[in-house]
Amino acid sequence: MSLGEYLVKNWDRLLELTVEHAVIVLIALAIATVVGVTVGIATYRTQRPSKIALAVAGIFLTIPSFALFGLLIAPLGLGAKPAIVALVLYALLPILRNTIAGLRAVDPAVVESAQGMGMGRWQRLVRIELPLAWPIVITGVRVSAMITVGIAAIAAVINGPGLGKDIFRALARVGTPTAVSQALSATLGIIAIGILLDVGFLLLGKLTTSRGIRD
Amino acid sequence: MAVDTSVAGSAPADITAPTAQDADPLGGGMSLRAKLATPAVFAGVCVALYAWVQGRELDSIEQRVVNADFIVERLLQHLQLTAASTLLVIAIAVPLGILLTRAGARSITPPLIGAANIGQAVPSIGVLVLLALWWTIGFRPAVVALVAYSILPVLRNTMVGLQQVDRSTIDAGRGMGMTKRQVLRRIELPLAVPVILAGVRTALVINVGTATLATFVNAGGLGDVINNGLVQNRFTVIVVGSVLTAVLALFIDYLGGLVEDLLRPKGL
Incomplete structure (x- = not known):
């Protein structure tokens, strides 16, 4: 069966898997952004804690995904939960690193003048530092999106949701007429999600950047 | 640290790019203490894993996988996969990166980095x-x-590394009478080495991780152990495979960091 025929016949199911795939990636990114930005804010002023936080996030990213999924079965069982947790761990480093880099890149003179205007530490952070660092933070999220979209495919080995299911189903049916179309459509679907997210986060970054520093 | 080499001196836009640094927790800034302590931690994890397995009753299915022969064979396969693919990547991506940064091919760089x-x-x-x-x-x-x-991280870092070389340094070399080839060999490449090495280390980490999936195409590797545990529903086997794979990947990354430090040209 050609890829075209296969797509027409399985459109509904593919769409459903694609949505599942995109949803777990977006959930993981949302959690990773909250965690990464919070840890970044808590550590960017200091050398040692920020280094330790980055090292830990780096270790998560270095652990092979298959192994991390395997390790998470023990505490979390099978399914979407361990899949999302693993994706969060993989997404942390780029977000954390860019949060720290972005906050450190804010001109101290700007922060001082905000202090001179009577802003407290919290106000300076929320109204001056974070908006100035935001373009760099959101590019970190964009990088994380690319990493997690691909890794999410492996979640299928622990019964996670998404297009990875079709890749493994195809593998189990080597030699049948639909196997190649099934694996190919799932792989292309994942790449399509990647491209959409890449463009989406680029636009979101432009839209959410403070008007004063837009180019 | 790998990341710093490519971000330093460039616009914040560069921070956006997924780079070598992504996999670089123990990079060039490693202190002597960290250098010595890291392998000790890995050894400690392996000893703890061994003690844990010893304390458990293994049934016959578990014994077939959790034994020295089976695991060592898978480990060697894993290392072969990692070494072969990393060497191939270097052999292909570095020359290609050099070629693509020569005058005439430069317009390819931005779309390629996007890709x-x-x-x-x-x-x-x-x-x-x-x-x-x-x-x-x-x-x-x-x-x-x-x-x-x-291949993409190495290709990308080779191109970025060569392009970040200061134009005036190259002109100075040309002015001293060096040919283009000499400028490449004696100025551009040495200055690009740290960035290229960072890319190679990223590729190494990707390879050692992805080799875990080789089990699905019958190519062995430590993924065999994890997959065996999943298929047979044996918790002990999953843990043994996962922990060993994780330790191997972290250890290879650590070795990559040491090599990166050693090979960095003096004077940079």
Whole structure:
């Protein structure tokens, strides 16, 4: 069966898997952004804690995904939960690193003048530092999106949701007429999600950047 | 640290790019204490794992996988996959990167770097399974998939590394009477080495991780152990496979960091 025929016949199911795939990636990114930005804010002023936080996030990213999924079965069982947790761990480093880099890149003179205007530490952070660092933070999220979209495919080995299911189903049916179309459509679907997210986060970054520093 | 080399001196836009640094927790800034303590931690984890397994009653299915012969064989396969694919990546990507940064080919760089970023979204398991379906199973498709998956970071870092070399340094070399080839060999490449090495280390980490999936195309590796545990529903086997794989990947990354430090040209 050609890829075209296969797509027409399985459109509904593919769409459903694609949505599942995109949803777990977006959930993981949302959690990773909250965690990464919070840890970044808590550590960017200091050398040692920020280094330790980055090292830990780096270790998560270095652990092979298959192994991390395997390790998470023990505490979390099978399914979407361990899949999302693993994706969060993989997404942390780029977000954390860019949060720290972005906050450190804010001109101290700007922060001082905000202090001179009577802003407290919290106000300076929320109204001056974070908006100035935001373009760099959101590019970190964009990088994380690319990493997690691909890794999410492996979640299928622990019964996670998404297009990875079709890749493994195809593998189990080597030699049948639909196997190649099934694996190919799932792989292309994942790449399509990647491209959409890449463009989406680029636009979101432009839209959410403070008007004063837009180019 | 790998990341710093490519970010330093460039616009914040560069921070956006997924780079070498992504996999670099223990990079060049490693203190002597960290250098010595890290392998001790890995050894400690392995000893703890061994003690834990010893304390458990293994049934016959578990014994078939959790034994020295089975694991060492898978470990060697894993290392072969990693080494072969990383060497191939270096042999292909570095010359190609040099070629693509010569005058005349420069306009290719921005789209290629964009492709490298999105290329990360290509699922490694998809590439692996497609190669198995289209071609064959075993060692060869596994290595081809690993190469395809890890070539972009090295290519990208080779190009970025060569392009960040200060134009005036190159002009100075030309002014001293060096040929273009001499400028490349004696000025551009040495100055680009730290960035290229960072890319190679990223590729190495990607390869050691992706080689875990080689089990799905019958190419062995430590993924065999994890997969055995999953298929037979044996918790002990899953833990042994996962912990060993994780320790191996972290150890290879650590070694990569040491080599990166050693090979960095003096004076940089």
